[in-house]
Structures are given as C-alpha cells and as structure tokens.
Amino acid sequence: MKAKAESDLRTVHNPDPEWWRGAVIYQIYPRSFQDSNGDGIGDLLGIARRLPYVASLGVDAVWISPFFTSPMKDFGYDVSDYYDVDPMFGSLADFDHLVRAAHDHHLKVFIDLVLSHTSDEHPWFRESRSSRDNPKANWYVWADARPDGTPPNNWLSIFGGSSWQWDTTRCQYYLHNFLQAQPDLNFHEPEVQKTLLEVARFWLDRGVDGFRLDTVNFYTHDAQLRNNPPLSADQRNPITAPAVNPYTWQDHLYDKTQPENLVFLRKMRALLNEYDAAAVGEVSDDQRGLEILGEYTTGGDLLNMSYAFDLLSAHAPSAAYIAKVTENLHRVAGLGWACWAFSNHDVPRHGTRWKLSEAGYRCYLTLMMCLRGSVCLYQGEELGLPEAEIAFEDLQDPYGKTMWPAFKGRDGCRTPMVWDASNQNGGFSSVRPWLPVNHDHLNRAVATQEHDPAAVLHHYRRAVSFRRNHPALRKGSLTDIGADGTVLRFVREYDGEFMFCAFNLSGEPAVTDMPEGKWHQVGIDLGSAGPAPDGRLHLGPWQPALALRATHDKKGGRGWQTSG
Known part of the structure; x- marks a missing residue:
C-alpha cells in the first residue's frame, strides 16, 4: 500500500542539510x-x-x-x-x-x-503462522524445538522469560524480544x-x-x-x-x-x-x-x-x-x-x-x-x-x-x-x-x-x-574534557566560536581553573558564575560557568571580561 x-x-527544502x-x-x-x-x-x-x-x-x-x-x-x-x-x-x-x-x-x-517487531494481530503474522509454506512463512523468526522440546537457544525477552513462544499451528517457536504478542520480523528475508x-x-x-x-x-x-x-x-x-x-x-x-x-x-x-x-x-x-x-x-x-x-x-x-x-x-x-x-x-x-x-x-x-x-x-x-x-x-x-x-x-x-x-x-x-x-x-x-x-x-x-544562539553548542567539537572534583569542564568550538563550560555537579561549593586565554562571561540568566579576584572560578552549589573566548585572542594569557 x-x-x-x-x-x-x-x-x-532546508538550506542546512544537517539541520x-x-x-x-x-x-x-x-x-x-x-x-x-x-x-x-x-x-x-x-x-x-x-x-x-x-x-x-x-x-x-x-x-x-x-x-x-x-x-x-x-x-x-x-x-x-x-x-x-x-x-x-x-x-x-x-x-x-x-x-x-x-x-x-x-x-x-x-x-x-x-x-523490529509487529503485533501478533498483524495480518502479516497471521499469514506467517498459518503454515510453513505460505508466502509470508519466512517473514518472522521461526525455529524448531530442540530434541527435548525446549526453545532453540537461551535468548531472553526484555519483558521476562524466554524470548521464544511455542506456536501450535506451525509446531515451531517464534522469536519475541519483548512481549509474546510482539513477534520479531525476520530481516534476513x-x-x-x-x-x-x-x-x-x-x-x-x-x-x-x-x-x-x-x-x-x-x-x-x-x-x-x-x-x-x-x-x-x-x-x-x-x-x-x-x-x-x-x-x-x-x-x-x-x-x-x-x-x-x-x-x-x-x-x-x-x-x-x-x-x-x-x-x-x-x-x-x-x-x-x-x-x-x-x-x-x-x-x-x-x-x-x-x-x-x-x-x-x-x-x-x-x-x-x-x-x-x-x-x-x-x-x-x-x-x-x-x-x-x-x-x-x-x-x-x-x-x-x-x-x-x-x-x-x-x-x-x-x-x-x-x-x-x-x-x-x-x-x-x-x-x-x-x-x-x-x-x-x-x-x-x-x-x-x-x-x-x-x-x-x-x-x-x-x-x-x-x-x-x-x-x-x-x-x-x-x-x-x-x-x-x-x-x-x-x-x-x-x-x-x-x-x-x-x-x-x-x-x-x-x-x-x-x-540555539551558539553554533559551538549545536554543532561544535568538544575538547579538554575533565573532572576537577565535582566540577565537569570542557570547551566547545565551531567556526571560530570557543565556549568554555564548567558545571559544579554537587550541593557544595567548588573551585576550578580557567583555560588559557581571555574570556567573557555569558549565560548570566542561567546562573553562570563569573571570576573571583584570585582569577579562579568559585562555583556555588549546582552552579555553571559559561564563557566565550575573545575573538581577537588566539593564545593570550589568563583574563576575564564580563558581559551580560
């Protein structure tokens, strides 16, 4: 159909193929x-x-x-x-x-x-289970029992028990990785x-x-x-x-x-x-x-x-x-x-x-x-x-x-x-x-x-x-990842935009260092921390710090500029 x-x-047509x-x-x-x-x-x-x-x-x-x-x-x-x-x-x-x-x-x-699977009430499965030689007989995963009548192998269902269910019409087991009512389609067909x-x-x-x-x-x-x-x-x-x-x-x-x-x-x-x-x-x-x-x-x-x-x-x-x-x-x-x-x-x-x-x-x-x-x-x-x-x-x-x-x-x-x-x-x-x-x-x-x-x-x-407003966050690379105690820190970069990101993932204050360069604080409305007089980042409980590197600064030295 x-x-x-x-x-x-x-x-x-979207001008950005990677939207x-x-x-x-x-x-x-x-x-x-x-x-x-x-x-x-x-x-x-x-x-x-x-x-x-x-x-x-x-x-x-x-x-x-x-x-x-x-x-x-x-x-x-x-x-x-x-x-x-x-x-x-x-x-x-x-x-x-x-x-x-x-x-x-x-x-x-x-x-x-x-x-990966359908309902056992899908017409495809009804036809498949009707015989071993119908046009859709191979559309689902069917297997014979082992000589002692048990399932073909030890595979388990996520919903509990064996992932094989016995069918009395075909006298075979069918595979279901989830509910018994969700037989698996056979992608080898x-x-x-x-x-x-x-x-x-x-x-x-x-x-x-x-x-x-x-x-x-x-x-x-x-x-x-x-x-x-x-x-x-x-x-x-x-x-x-x-x-x-x-x-x-x-x-x-x-x-x-x-x-x-x-x-x-x-x-x-x-x-x-x-x-x-x-x-x-x-x-x-x-x-x-x-x-x-x-x-x-x-x-x-x-x-x-x-x-x-x-x-x-x-x-x-x-x-x-x-x-x-x-x-x-x-x-x-x-x-x-x-x-x-x-x-x-x-x-x-x-x-x-x-x-x-x-x-x-x-x-x-x-x-x-x-x-x-x-x-x-x-x-x-x-x-x-x-x-x-x-x-x-x-x-x-x-x-x-x-x-x-x-x-x-x-x-x-x-x-x-x-x-x-x-x-x-x-x-x-x-x-x-x-x-x-x-x-x-x-x-x-x-x-x-x-x-x-x-x-x-x-x-x-x-x-x-x-x-949305920062391409470095949408599409950029992620480098300099590290954990400084409870602080997660990394740098995102895309097309010349560099953003430093740090997050204190705890309910206690934490301190971390800034990367080299001159940066200006952004994300103030998200609770972003700014620099302390000692030049280090002092983060309150559960506080982020977000900063953009000054566009003219390629290597630079330590330094902050603040910006709303």
Missing part, C-alpha cells in the same frame, strides 16, 4: 499529552492544539511516540497496521493536520517507527526489508521529517541461533532492563546487533536523503552501547544520530562519569553523533531517579544543552515533574505488572501532562484519564509556571535559546 505524495505537507545536528527534540507520548474528544486518552488533534506551547519552548522538532493501529498490549509498540492511525488517536486526516500545524510553527516532525522501506516512504510522503527508530539494533538476529554467553555479577551493567531482570545476566552477542543490520540501515539512509529527512536510532545494549552508536552513525551513509542510554542512568551522573562517557564516545564514535536524554517514556523521571534539588535539576539541564550531540526532552520534564506514584490497581504497563513490586513499570513517567490546576485532570481531559494525574504534578502545571518568572519552565526556555 502506498500513499499519494502529499507535497504540500513537506517543509521547504538535525544539535537539534533539540521534544518527545510527546500521545496517550498522555492532550485529550481532545473526552475519552480520557490523548490524541493527535490534542497534540496539534498544544503545538503553540511546544514551539514556545524553542525546540526544533517533536518526536511523537507510536499512534499506529494496534491492540495496545504494549501501548502502540505492537503495530497491527503500519499504514493507518489507531482510532483512539484519530485518523490520517488528523495526522495530516498535525503535520501542517507543526510546520506552520517551524517544528520538524519525527514519528516513532517500530520495525529481503521482502521484509523492501516492505518496511515502503512503510517509511508512506510516512515521508505524508510530510514527516524523520523517524525515531525503535530498538534499531534488534532488527537482525544471528542466523545460526547461537547461545548468548553469560555475564558474571560484576560484569552486569543494567541499562536496558532493571537489575532484577535476568535479561541483564547475558552478554547479548547473538540475539541483536548483527553486522547484516548495516545493510538495511544504508537503504534507510538513502531513502531519508531523498526527502532531506533524518533518523535517530534507539540503540539498546548494556555492554557496547557507545560502540554501536559509533558504528551506526559514522560515515554519512547510516543513521544520522543515535539515542544514547548512558545519561538515562539509575543514579545522578557525576563529573567523573560524564567525562568518562564523553571520552569513551570520542574514542569509539568520534565521527558519529549522539542524541542525549535524561528522561523518556521508559524510565523513571530523572528528578526523582537522581533525587535532585531544583538547583540540581536546572544545572543538569544547562549541562545537557552544552553537550556535543542532539537532545531529546521528554514531555513534562520542562515542568520539573517528579515520577508519579501509581497504585497497583491503577497500573496499566504489562512490564510493571510482571515484575511488581521490585520494578513498578513505566506508568509513573507516563501520566498525563498537566496544563492547569483547575481540576484533578490537570486540563488534560474532561473525564478521568487512562492514568491518574499525580496531585503534586498539579502544583507544577503549565498555567501556574507561566505566571512565575522563577519557574523551571522558563529556565528550560532560556537554556534551549542559549543553545
């Missing part, structure tokens, strides 16, 4: 952004209604999580029709309206394309790749500017179905799954991240280039995430950028940790491009996860706007929303239901956006929402913060604007 090209939905590099992308979780029809579930017209607010943040693009037709066993990440909108979210006409509205507000549109590229073209023709490619390193599996080796307890690095999940006990060498994946990614990039579009891939791997990021984004013919998990860490990243991550990224992916996030729809909100004060929350945001790479902000993050407490009886997430109470699932970060405090529904809906609105969130509603100049919402706007 193909769409008629909708040329009027596309933005004009995505350094972009700030705002993630919208459709179920929880804005309900427009009073059913308690957010929808596409609701998103369109709130785009003026999104544009007011100064971001470059929106990333819309899945809205395709789906039985919603994993809330849209189980697709049963790639070519249509699920009725709970609206229609294709509503989507076209949303794209036009976004472009009218100078916002690019990324949609979440889930290609050429027709699968061809069809999925047609899916991507369908949405590009409807005006989207790019894709967030869900679980992009899961596309291909080891054709020999070799067992994954175990990891000892001290080797485990639980990033993609909680520590209580035995998924983290394996080194996932064979169930994902196979070299054949690069062939498909090159085809995808060639298609994107036809439309001046871009893709950010979600790379999920505990052991080699940065290496895969580099492999998938280096060379100009693969992904534009890759979603990095290293700052979605369980604990607040220290100066030494961020310096190490940055150095490792430069070593294994120096020519690649990361996309950073602190929060998303899959992890507890970082203010709660890291136990941050409001000053710490602001400092980390300013830091992220100064890192090399693009940035994803998650809806409600700009309000300083904490993780919501969800009672078990209100829980919707199958992941949480399976692993409760050691892991409470993902619903706490997926509760509805709070627009005003006029009622318990926070302006999200006229009826009880699909997840309850947290009472503490109501006190942080958009309408409340708009009228408070000191609110964190305005800090986000200032930080995004600061990044």
Whole structure:
C-alpha cells in the first residue's frame, strides 16, 4: 500500500542539510499529552492544539511516540497496521493536520517507527503462522524445538522469560524480544526489508521529517541461533532492563546487533536523503552501547544520530562519569553523533531517579544543552515533574505488572501532562484519564509556571535559546574534557566560536581553573558564575560557568571580561 505524495505537507527544502545536528527534540507520548474528544486518552488533534506551547519552548522538532493501529498490549509498540492511525488517536486526516500545524510553527516532525517487531494481530503474522509454506512463512523468526522440546537457544525477552513462544499451528517457536504478542520480523528475508522501506516512504510522503527508530539494533538476529554467553555479577551493567531482570545476566552477542543490520540501515539512509529527512536510532545494549552508536552513525551513509542510554542512568551522573562517557564516545564514535536524554517514556523521571534539588535539576539541564550531540526532552520534564506514584490497581504497563513490586513499570513517567490546576485532570481531559494525574504534578502545571518568572519552565526556555544562539553548542567539537572534583569542564568550538563550560555537579561549593586565554562571561540568566579576584572560578552549589573566548585572542594569557 502506498500513499499519494502529499507535497504540500513537506517543509521547504532546508538550506542546512544537517539541520538535525544539535537539534533539540521534544518527545510527546500521545496517550498522555492532550485529550481532545473526552475519552480520557490523548490524541493527535490534542497534540496539534498544544503545538503553540511546544514551539514556545524553542525546540526544533517533536518526536511523537507510536499512534499506529494496534491492540495496545504494549501501548502502540505492537503495530497491527503500519499504514493507518489507531482510532483512539484519530485518523490520517488528523495526522495530516498535525503535520501542517507543526510546520506552520517551524517544528520538524519525527514519528516513532517500530520495525523490529509487529503485533501478533498483524495480518502479516497471521499469514506467517498459518503454515510453513505460505508466502509470508519466512517473514518472522521461526525455529524448531530442540530434541527435548525446549526453545532453540537461551535468548531472553526484555519483558521476562524466554524470548521464544511455542506456536501450535506451525509446531515451531517464534522469536519475541519483548512481549509474546510482539513477534520479531525476520530481516534476513529481503521482502521484509523492501516492505518496511515502503512503510517509511508512506510516512515521508505524508510530510514527516524523520523517524525515531525503535530498538534499531534488534532488527537482525544471528542466523545460526547461537547461545548468548553469560555475564558474571560484576560484569552486569543494567541499562536496558532493571537489575532484577535476568535479561541483564547475558552478554547479548547473538540475539541483536548483527553486522547484516548495516545493510538495511544504508537503504534507510538513502531513502531519508531523498526527502532531506533524518533518523535517530534507539540503540539498546548494556555492554557496547557507545560502540554501536559509533558504528551506526559514522560515515554519512547510516543513521544520522543515535539515542544514547548512558545519561538515562539509575543514579545522578557525576563529573567523573560524564567525562568518562564523553571520552569513551570520542574514542569509539568520534565521527558519529549522539542524541542525549535524561528522561523518556521508559524510565523513571530523572528528578526523582537522581533525587535532585531544583538547583540540581536546572544545572543538569544547562549541562545537557552544552553537550556535543542532539537532545531529546521528554514531555513534562520542562515542568520539573517528579515520577508519579501509581497504585497497583491503577497500573496499566504489562512490564510493571510482571515484575511488581521490585520494578513498578513505566506508568509513573507516563501520566498525563498537566496544563492547569483547575481540576484533578490537570486540563488534560474532561473525564478521568487512562492514568491518574499525580496531585503534586498539579502544583507544577503549565498555567501556574507561566505566571512565575522563577519557574523551571522558563529556565528550560532560556537554556534551549542559549543553545540555539551558539553554533559551538549545536554543532561544535568538544575538547579538554575533565573532572576537577565535582566540577565537569570542557570547551566547545565551531567556526571560530570557543565556549568554555564548567558545571559544579554537587550541593557544595567548588573551585576550578580557567583555560588559557581571555574570556567573557555569558549565560548570566542561567546562573553562570563569573571570576573571583584570585582569577579562579568559585562555583556555588549546582552552579555553571559559561564563557566565550575573545575573538581577537588566539593564545593570550589568563583574563576575564564580563558581559551580560
């Protein structure tokens, strides 16, 4: 199935072919952004209604999580029709309206394309499971049982248990890296790749500017179905799954991240280039995430950028940790491009996860706007929303239901956006929402913060604007990275603009030195520190220091000039 090209939905040709590099992308979780029809579930017209607010943040693009037709066993990440909108979210006409509205507000549109697996209710899978010799028999990953009837190998599902499910019609197992209801497509089958590229073209023709490619390193599996080796307890690095999940006990060498994946990614990039579009891939791997990021984004013919998990860490990243991550990224992916996030729809909100004060929350945001790479902000993050407490009886997430109470699932970060405090529904809906609105969130509603100049919402706007106005932060190199106790420091440079950045990532005062040269202080409205009489930087708790090198100064000596 193909769409008629909708040329009027596309933005004009962008004079900057690398518009995505350094972009700030705002993630919208459709179920929880804005309900427009009073059913308690957010929808596409609701998103369109709130785009003026999104544009007011100064971001470059929106990333819309899945809205395709789906039985919603994993809330849209189980697709049963790639070519249509699920009725709970609206229609294709509503989507076209949303794209036009976004472009009218100078916002690019990324949609979440889930290609590694489908729903078990997708017609492709129904046909595939019907026999071993039908036209789509090889479209999914099928394997015979071992002689004792057990699954073909030891691969595990992220959602718990074996990643193999027995099917009584074919008398074979099928692979599912996630829910049993999410069978994996077989990327070793050429027709699968061809069809999925047609899916991507369908949405590009409807005006989207790019894709967030869900679980992009899961596309291909080891054709020999070799067992994954175990990891000892001290080797485990639980990033993609909680520590209580035995998924983290394996080194996932064979169930994902196979070299054949690069062939498909090159085809995808060639298609994107036809439309001046871009893709950010979600790379999920505990052991080699940065290496895969580099492999998938280096060379100009693969992904534009890759979603990095290293700052979605369980604990607040220290100066030494961020310096190490940055150095490792430069070593294994120096020519690649990361996309950073602190929060998303899959992890507890970082203010709660890291136990941050409001000053710490602001400092980390300013830091992220100064890192090399693009940035994803998650809806409600700009309000300083904490993780919501969800009672078990209100829980919707199958992941949480399976692993409760050691892991409470993902619903706490997926509760509805709070627009005003006029009622318990926070302006999200006229009826009880699909997840309850947290009472503490109501006190942080958009309408409340708009009228408070000191609110964190305005800090986000200032930080995004600061990044936009400095090419060194958007596209520049990052050098001289180091950790001086609790202070993280580095220099960004692009086309003659040099910016020194330092961040005291602690609640105690700290002191650090300036690099050689004459610099003038910038970012005062972000709390940036200036020089002390002794020429050193004395940083208060959670305070940044931001400075530009004087344009005439090539080497120079130590010195400061102050500038608002």
